[in-house]
Amino acid sequence: MRITCPFCGERELGEFSYLGDAKPVRPAAGAGEDAVYDYVYLRDNVAGVMAENWYHGGGCRAWLKVTRNTLTHEISAVEPAAGAGARQVAK
Amino acid sequence: MKYSIFSLARAALSGHKNWQRTWRDAAPKDHYDVVIIGGGGHGLATAWFLASEFGIRNVAVLEKGWIGSGNAGRNTTIIRSNYGLPGNTGFYELSMKLWERMEQDLNYNAMVSQRGVLNLYHSDAQRDAYARRGNTMRINGIDAELLDQAALKKMLPFLNFDHARFPVQGGLLQRRGGTARHDAVVWGYAHAASELGVDIIQNCEVTGFVRDGNGKVTGVETSRGKIGAGKVGMAVAGSSSRVAAMAGMRLPIESHVLQAFVSEAIKPLIPGVMTFGAGHFYVSQSDKGGLVFGGDIDGYNSYAQRGNLPVMEDVCEGGMALIPMIGRVRLLRQWGGIMDMSMDGSPIIDKTPVDGLYLNAGWCYGGFKATPGSGFVFAHLLARDETHKEAALFRLDRFQRGAMIDEKGQGAQPNLH
Ligand SMILES: Cc1cc2nc3c(=O)[nH]c(=O)nc-3n(C[C@H](O)[C@H](O)[C@H](O)COP(=O)(O)OP(=O)(O)OC[C@H]3O[C@@H](n4cnc5c(N)ncnc54)[C@H](O)[C@@H]3O)c2cc1C
Ligand SMILES: [Zn+2]
Numbered sequence: 001m002r003i004t005c006p007f008c009g010e011r012e013l014g015e016f017s018y019l020g021d022a023k024p025v026r027p028a029a030g031a032g033e034d035a036v037y038d039y040v041y042l043r044d045n046v047a048g049v050m051a052e053n054w055y056h057g058g059g060c061r062a063w064l065k066v067t068r069n070t071l072t073h074e075i076s077a078v079e080p081a082a083g084a085g086a087r088q089v090a091k
Numbered sequence: 092m093k094y095s096i097f098s099l100a101r102a103a104l105s106g107h108k109n110w111q112r113t114w115r116d117a118a119p120k121d122h123y124d125v126v127i128i129g130g131g132g133h134g135l136a137t138a139w140f141l142a143s144e145f146g147i148r149n150v151a152v153l154e155k156g157w158i159g160s161g162n163a164g165r166n167t168t169i170i171r172s173n174y175g176l177p178g179n180t181g182f183y184e185l186s187m188k189l190w191e192r193m194e195q196d197l198n199y200n201a202m203v204s205q206r207g208v209l210n211l212y213h214s215d216a217q218r219d220a221y222a223r224r225g226n227t228m229r230i231n232g233i234d235a236e237l238l239d240q241a242a243l244k245k246m247l248p249f250l251n252f253d254h255a256r257f258p259v260q261g262g263l264l265q266r267r268g269g270t271a272r273h274d275a276v277v278w279g280y281a282h283a284a285s286e287l288g289v290d291i292i293q294n295c296e297v298t299g300f301v302r303d304g305n306g307k308v309t310g311v312e313t314s315r316g317k318i319g320a321g322k323v324g325m326a327v328a329g330s331s332s333r334v335a336a337m338a339g340m341r342l343p344i345e346s347h348v349l350q351a352f353v354s355e356a357i358k359p360l361i362p363g364v365m366t367f368g369a370g371h372f373y374v375s376q377s378d379k380g381g382l383v384f385g386g387d388i389d390g391y392n393s394y395a396q397r398g399n400l401p402v403m404e405d406v407c408e409g410g411m412a413l414i415p416m417i418g419r420v421r422l423l424r425q426w427g428g429i430m431d432m433s434m435d436g437s438p439i440i441d442k443t444p445v446d447g448l449y450l451n452a453g454w455c456y457g458g459f460k461a462t463p464g465s466g467f468v469f470a471h472l473l474a475r476d477e478t479h480k481e482a483a484l485f486r487l488d489r490f491q492r493g494a495m496i497d498e499k500g501q502g503a504q505p506n507l508h
Pocket of ligand 1: 128129130131132133134153154155156157158159160161162163164165166167168169170295296297298326327328329330334349350351385426427428429430454455456457458459460461
């Protein structure tokens with residue numbers, strides 16, 4: 001598996017670290033224990049196409065949102081992660 | 092059929108042409124008292140304990156492929172009970188005791204080999220941590236010995252004692268640990284359970300749950316039709332989230348791939364199981380002579396059941412750091428299996444919020460050694476609707492209660508456990 005970083009080009013997997021499913025969103029302060037439990041512990045654990053966060057520590061050190069099929073390892077899209085200042089640079 | 096010295100001699104003298112099938116390949120009935128989903132070690136052990144210990148024999152094990160085609164047949168076969176945290180310590184020792192009598196109980200040769208499991212340490216801090224773990228084990232009646240460098244130099248002269256960064260300083264040894272023949276464990280439980288009337292149904296994939304007006308699970312939909320059940324137990328290893336989703340549940344679990352490696356056969360070198368404490372590498376030698384080894388999971392969600400190269404490189408580097416001469420040995424085969432990685436690295440054995448549905452999941456690196464213990468406590472739960480005392484901390488709601496069993500202290504990050 002290789003990931004094509006929008007800034008650095010196609011690189012080998014060892015340059016990247018995985019943070020997991022990009023879907024969980026940190027609940028607002030005061031959202032309650034159930035919302036925190038859901039965010040921290042529960043996962044869809046998708047068998048199929050999933051958006052996930054990867055960090056390009058061995059390259060540009062940007063956070064990336066990678067769309068990948070967990071059944072085949074096929075990657076269909078790589079973008080700068082939301083909130084990363086990098087998104088501006090990419091334009 | 093019962094195995095004995097006479098049955099073996101008879102089969103040998105007749106040219107090995109008259110071996111009988113070891114279990115009945117059953118067709119599904121309309122209804123069972125208990126249906127177990129998953130024909131791996133855990134599902135089959137559960138069925139056997141239900142029949143042999145708890146007197147429930149109207150039981151079916153449903154397997155989507157062939158029995159043992161999942162992790163039961165893909166692991167590196169290490170068994171041990173050297174865990175330090177409450178919950179794990181007692182449970183894995185219960186399992187170890189069941190390994191020690193398994194072959195007699197099942198009338199099947201599972202090649203349980205108690206040749207020792209040795210965890211090496213490479214720093215003063217690590218020695219102290221291992222001493223503490225060893226003491227915890229001994230307080231709980233489990234064998235553990237802390238060995239120093241001089242003792243190891245005699246036992247394993249080929250280790251890299253002079254490594255500049257990670258010199259081997261000593262190790263924690265559990266002599267009762269070792270390995271078992273993984274396929275034989277599956278076949279043994281299938282053999283013994285089938286003798287007691289359990290139906291083992293292969294090529295039968297569960298595709299949904301049948302529920303009554305109150306939402307209670309009363310059966311399963313399968314690729315071979317609907318099967319009614321008093322209770323349904325899930326023991327589907329890396330597929331737990333997918334099967335739970337059919338009942339509308341989300342679990343504190345991610346599926347990750349773990350690889351295993353086997354080298355070409357060499358003369359006897361490694362007496363027991365050894366682990367490298369400064370990286371992640373563990374190795375034993377099979378009876379055929381191949382070195383069987385592994386290390387970290389690939390680190391990202393996967394259902395692909397095959398591994399990737401960076402981890403292969405990392406594992407081989409770990410091996411070279413510890414035993415430089417294995418660089419001369421050629422790698423023969425490599426494969427991957429999909430495991431449940433739970434949010435604290437420990438298993439879940441519990442009733443679910445869905446009436447009639449019971450969960451046995453979250454088995455990460457340690458799931459093979461857990462096979463007999465898991466089968467026993469899961470059967471106890473299914474038969475009596477009561478959690479066995481050695482599974483008391485493996486509850487599903489522990490994440491909500493803040494009662495994690497985080498042996499590695501990594502937090503809610505499955506790829507770090
Ligand atoms: C490479 C590798 C090395 C390992 N090494 C060790 C080790 O040395 N020591 C150790 O203790 N542990 C080890 N483990 C972990 C251990 O193998 C697993 O945790 C354990 O085997 C899981 O339990 P099981 O045997 O019942 O699972 P499995 O054998 O995977 O059984 C689950 C079964 O459920 C079936 N199934 C799934 N979905 C459905 C469905 N919808 N309908 C019907 N059937 C279904 C699957 O086909 C499968 O056969 C290792 C794992 C891997 C992958
Ligand atoms: Zn980059």
